[in-house]
Amino acid sequence: MQRADVTNGIYNTWKMADELGIAEVFSNPAPLPVNEEFRNIIYSSESLYTQTYIAGLSLSHYNILLSDYSYFQFSWESEHCVRYAFYPNPFISGNDDEVKAIKKWRDLVESDFLTHEEFLRLLTDRPPSSGVPMFRYENAPSQRKKFKHPCSHFHIGFHSENRWPLERILTPYAFSLLVFKAYYGLPWIEYGDEEEPEIGNRFERILLNEKSNCPIVPQLLFENVERRTFFFG
Template sequence: MEIGEFNASIRSAINFFVEQDLWRSTVYEISLPRSMEFNKLNLTTKDYTAVYDRGLSLSHYNLLLTDFSYFQFSHMSPSEYALAYYPNPRLSGSPEAIEFYRDLEKERDEGLLSDEEFSELLTEIPSKIFIPRVRFEYSGSQYRNVQHPGAHFHIGMSGEDRWPSARKLSPKSFGLLMAKFYFPSTWWQHSRFSRPDDEQHLHLADCLDNKLLSSIRLDGVSQFFSDDEKMGFHFAALQGPPA
């Protein structure tokens, strides 16, 4: 994926989250610059909360969502790029924690809490990590048949797990996938699959699942995926007849 396409896809991902009322702020609308401080910590610890907090404090992300989860989209070359989703270890995936945060935010806005009291109470929300970090990497230089898939996912903090993918993913497709799996209440109200079977054909145009498939189709297949890997377990898409 060329850098121009990559950056355009980042902007499309941002627009999607704005449209879904999940967006909080944007730092970079283009490929994320390197941060030596963040990368050093990321490579030397398995403490997810520490890594997440460092990225947040450095504003080392492309976009921040309403629950303070964030995305990092990094492009090194057409055959080398990485996409990462960092959920908030205290809020993401916990309706109770999010409700508690919103109550505190309301009290601060109404003057019942000072900014200092608000920040102090936020630090007391326990870090439970309901949702894992998800990272997608596409790398031709690191590809080794079966041992190191060219396109793969890391789920969690192991770093040694490489879940192979038959397809490339763009920032937009990756963002939509994370929204589908980790913001279900938003996703399913805009999916035709939440409708009765006999009504689904009426909602093709505005169906998020269809938009996701269209984006994945444009991304194309991995150029580093062997017949040996096709025989094994892997992530794929567009295997059936078109909708």
């Protein structure tokens, strides 16, 4: 996968977020560079998820911010070496009133009635309440170790050592479509359902088509013996 493929996937993710009615800010259309401050927080064994989420938000270290103030990060290091991450807002439980309150604070920031720091303080003063786990994908051929570190894998939740192997190399758009389907099911159904007997949802059709753009991991990096255990196919 080339850098241009990731850039194209970022644009498609933004367009889909807009179609679902959950787009807020298109911050960076290119793969994100390394941010030392954010990386230090991620790699610290003492960091909590709330601290990591706030760091990314305060540093604007994201490509796309959604209307509930969850955000996407997309990175490209070299050919086929990619990282995609979805950071859900841990300070909301998902009801409309909470989202409206956050949008109101954001509007006050844009009108210079609130500073960015005051906005973050209002947000973090709320008790953590979201049950939505952080969701991350990596394809790292150079780090692959049979059974221990799959080349293509998911991280589900904030625990960094859990790795769920995949048989395919995900495009950034496939990753974001999986997030939208799993975590934004109501707009996915509301705006996607159609009178079509076989599939019945145009977003599902887009996801099926995008899967075909996700190549199978080469045999050298995912051996038959590894395929005999559990993996995402």
